[in-house]
Amino acid sequence: MAVYTEVPDEELEAFLATYDIGTLMSYKGIAEGVENSNFMLHTDAGTYFLTLYEKRVAEADLPFFLGLMNHLVDRGINCPTPIRNRKGEMLGRLVDRPAAIVSFLEGISVRRPQPRHCVELGRALAQMHLAGADFPITRRNALNVDGWGPLFSSCRDGIEAYQPGLAQELEKELAVLTRDWPRDLPRGVIHADLFPDNVFFMGDRLTGLIDFYFACNDAFAYDLAICLNAWCFEADGSFNITKARALLQAYTQVRPLEPAEIHALPLLARGSAMRFLLTRLYDWINHPPGAFVQPKNPKEYLTRLRFHRGVASPAGYGLDA
Amino acid sequence: MAVYTEVPDEELEAFLATYDIGTLMSYKGIAEGVENSNFMLHTDAGTYFLTLYEKRVAEADLPFFLGLMNHLVDRGINCPTPIRNRKGEMLGRLVDRPAAIVSFLEGISVRRPQPRHCVELGRALAQMHLAGADFPITRRNALNVDGWGPLFSSCRDGIEAYQPGLAQELEKELAVLTRDWPRDLPRGVIHADLFPDNVFFMGDRLTGLIDFYFACNDAFAYDLAICLNAWCFEADGSFNITKARALLQAYTQVRPLEPAEIHALPLLARGSAMRFLLTRLYDWINHPPGAFVQPKNPKEYLTRLRFHRGVASPAGYGLDA
Numbered sequence: 001m002a003v004y005t006e007v008p009d010e011e012l013e014a015f016l017a018t019y020d021i022g023t024l025m026s027y028k029g030i031a032e033g034v035e036n037s038n039f040m041l042h043t044d045a046g047t048y049f050l051t052l053y054e055k056r057v058a059e060a061d062l063p064f065f066l067g068l069m070n071h072l073v074d075r076g077i078n079c080p081t082p083i084r085n086r087k088g089e090m091l092g093r094l095v096d097r098p099a100a101i102v103s104f105l106e107g108i109s110v111r112r113p114q115p116r117h118c119v120e121l122g123r124a125l126a127q128m129h130l131a132g133a134d135f136p137i138t139r140r141n142a143l144n145v146d147g148w149g150p151l152f153s154s155c156r157d158g159i160e161a162y163q164p165g166l167a168q169e170l171e172k173e174l175a176v177l178t179r180d181w182p183r184d185l186p187r188g189v190i191h192a193d194l195f196p197d198n199v200f201f202m203g204d205r206l207t208g209l210i211d212f213y214f215a216c217n218d219a220f221a222y223d224l225a226i227c228l229n230a231w232c233f234e235a236d237g238s239f240n241i242t243k244a245r246a247l248l249q250a251y252t253q254v255r256p257l258e259p260a261e262i263h264a265l266p267l268l269a270r271g272s273a274m275r276f277l278l279t280r281l282y283d284w285i286n287h288p289p290g291a292f293v294q295p296k297n298p299k300e301y302l303t304r305l306r307f308h309r310g311v312a313s314p315a316g317y318g319l320d321a
Numbered sequence: 322m323a324v325y326t327e328v329p330d331e332e333l334e335a336f337l338a339t340y341d342i343g344t345l346m347s348y349k350g351i352a353e354g355v356e357n358s359n360f361m362l363h364t365d366a367g368t369y370f371l372t373l374y375e376k377r378v379a380e381a382d383l384p385f386f387l388g389l390m391n392h393l394v395d396r397g398i399n400c401p402t403p404i405r406n407r408k409g410e411m412l413g414r415l416v417d418r419p420a421a422i423v424s425f426l427e428g429i430s431v432r433r434p435q436p437r438h439c440v441e442l443g444r445a446l447a448q449m450h451l452a453g454a455d456f457p458i459t460r461r462n463a464l465n466v467d468g469w470g471p472l473f474s475s476c477r478d479g480i481e482a483y484q485p486g487l488a489q490e491l492e493k494e495l496a497v498l499t500r501d502w503p504r505d506l507p508r509g510v511i512h513a514d515l516f517p518d519n520v521f522f523m524g525d526r527l528t529g530l531i532d533f534y535f536a537c538n539d540a541f542a543y544d545l546a547i548c549l550n551a552w553c554f555e556a557d558g559s560f561n562i563t564k565a566r567a568l569l570q571a572y573t574q575v576r577p578l579e580p581a582e583i584h585a586l587p588l589l590a591r592g593s594a595m596r597f598l599l600t601r602l603y604d605w606i607n608h609p610p611g612a613f614v615q616p617k618n619p620k621e622y623l624t625r626l627r628f629h630r631g632v633a634s635p636a637g638y639g640l641d642a
Contacts, residue, residue: 008432025427025523028361029352040349040361042368042427106346106363111329202346 107200428521566639
């Protein structure tokens with residue numbers, strides 16, 4: 001929720017002069033995103049979104065992220081379009097940081113998704129998976145099952161301090177996940193962070209997907225499991241099977257799930273709950289006291305992890321197994 | 322540089338339904354302003370600016386601030402126009418805070434003002450002073466010469482810790498300012514915080530004045546002295562008399578200065594340097610360690626205060642005394 005880098009107007013104007021997007025009329029730092037500095041630009045040609053990539057995003061990954069958005073837009077997916085400068089490049093430099101301009105997407109994130117939003121989400125996710133199939137660049141998922149163990153070890157003591165007994169519980173869980181993790185499911189480019197924040201609606205219609213900065217190559221069904229966690233639990237921690245069914249059915253209407261994917265769903269959901277539980281625990285334990293950005297409470301993901309552990313079959317998500 | 326209050330989409334939509342400004346297409350928290358939470362709204366009718374007033378702004382002052390903007394716009398001053406809701410009110414409530422919507426002004430703040438910007442500023446400031454003449458509400462300047470003493474006393478030890486000897490220097494200075502302060506200069510509504518951040522340009526043309534949340538009734542020439550400090554010093558601390566002359570001449574072409582105002586200018590400039598020095602010292606001393614919002618360094622205002630102390634006559638600002 002911050003702008004980390006101030007952009008002097010002279011530097012911004014020189015940067016914009018390398019683009020063909022009209023004359024700048026105003027720009028505002030946007031209080032969103034914890035990784036980068038974002039600005040909304042009004043020019044006489046329209047509205048644009050400027051991102052300065054701060055150090056938490058690896059510069060080597062930017063051609064993947066920007067190339068992917070460009071690829072998806074070309075295939076009809078509503079996501080920000082990287083704007084090329086006069087040299088034809090999607091990536092420039094501003095205030096000594098990698099910087100890119102993308103088209104501004106109108107739309108509003110839904111804080112309390114309803115089943116109708118889950119239908120739109122399922123359809124869009126499947127369309128994105130299909131559209132990314134022939135994207136030529138690949139990016140490893142650094143936060144996949146093999147990354148959870150090291151992440152856990154790096155903050156084991158903090159986890160135990162956060163909640164006595166939790167380290168042991170997660171250790172056992174990690175052993176199960178590592179042993180049983182399905183490694184041969186259909187895979188391709190996944191969004192990997194498709195929380196309600198990153199999906200725009202106007203009314204009930206989905207108008208765009210944003211924030212591809214965790215996108216990577218992994219199992220499609222794992223992306224779906226991330227969405228199950230992010231969209232289908234209520235504020236009180238309860239699981240809403242109506243939303244889950246809406247999400248999964250809409251997805252399968254665009255991209256039918258294979259039996260192995262359906263079968264793996266409970267385990268994938270446990271894994272994706274573990275992934276977000278661990279990064280939230282890490283941020284919770286390591287954030288400087290008094291820091292302005294308050295880390296998200298890990299607790300809700302612990303509740304979700306435990307829920308999925310009790311799901312015996314895909315029927316628990318409203319799917320016929 | 323922050324948004325302090327999250328606005329849930331349902332609450333925002335209910336709030337906007339009380340206005341006649343079209344359908345919301347997107348809203349973004351703006352990373353600007355240290356007092357309030359600000360959002361930029363796109364609707365199908367245009368762009369608007371939503372402010373939630375946080376606790377540092379006294380609710381009782383809001384009719385003055387909003388009424389003033391409305392009054393100035395009616396008299397042709399380019400500043401944000403408060404939008405009335407369907408009940409005709411400029412002030413509503415959102416997330417349990419006073420909230421207002423104003424028109425969005427295009428334009429860019431100039432980080433390094435040039436003499437041509439000072440010409441535009443001087444003219445706009447004088448126009449604002451004239452336009453505010455018949456504004457019926459008044460607001461006392463809480464940060465006037467009578468407020469500096471208590472402010473100084475509240476952080477005397479911190480000031481001495483900040484720079485040994487400084488408390489004594491400021492004490493002497495305060496005594497002179499209190500003794501010699503001119504109390505019968507022409508007065509009216511002043512902006513009182515017209516820094517480059519609060520003035521928009523497109524190219525060389527001034528397109529708007531914003532942020533009236535320090536506006537109050539005080540001497541017009543004091544407002545001018547604030548601008549001398551805020552616009553006419555270089556980054557290296559040196560005073561740029563060309564900019565000062567440009568500012569003052571442009572001002573007097575719209576609203577001629579009386580001899581008493583011209584004569585008082587060096588003292589008013591000392592006073593306005595003192596006012597910003599003291600509030601910056603206060604913020605510097607009292608900000609929580611590790612706070613996200615880094616307070617501004619008081620040092621530049623100490624340099625300015627000392628400069629003005631050495632100015633023998635208005636000729637030091639490029640004016641014929």
